[in-house]
Amino acid sequence: MANKERIKKITILGIGNTLFSDEGVGIHLLPLLEEKYKDDDLIDIIEGQTDGMKLLGPVEDAENLIIIDAINAGKEGGSIIRLEGEEIPAYFGIKMSIHQMGFQEVLFAAKLRERYPKQVVMLGMQPSSLELGVGLTKTNQEKLSELANSVIEQVERWRNAS
DSSP states (O other), rough: HHHHHHHHOOEEEEEOTBBBGOOOOHHHTTHHHHHHHOOOOTTTEEEETTTTGGGGGHHHSEEEEEEEEEOOOOOTTTTTTEEEHHHOSSSSOOOTTEEEEEEEEEEEEHHTTTTOOOOOEEEEEESSSSSSSSSOOOHHTTTTHHHHHHHHHHHHHHHHHH
């Protein structure tokens, strides 16, 4: 039990707009993670949708934060992308996500208020399409379990480092 007490809580935040096909990947992934971690009280899964500044509280309360979103890195559709710490454009830089302006402000506000999570990783997928449509494209749907595995690997990495 002592080992479990050393493991800090991990917040998984899925953001996305499910009305624009692959832009909703962060939301579409959450049911897979909820099933995996349904009995794990040290994992907090939050569906952020496009809530922008409403997410400041959950971000500031997180000690270890995994953000899941569609990430436009100019790669092939369905590519899994991982950004960590300063790689996440918290202040300014290229627009890597449709939510970046809203969520970028959340990260910036948390830093200003000195309540930024100790560890932050952003995992996502290059969208194949951002057209109006309620489901993921076939390409991105087929890569959803790979993205879930990337999140699970990150959780395990943090837990093994405890």
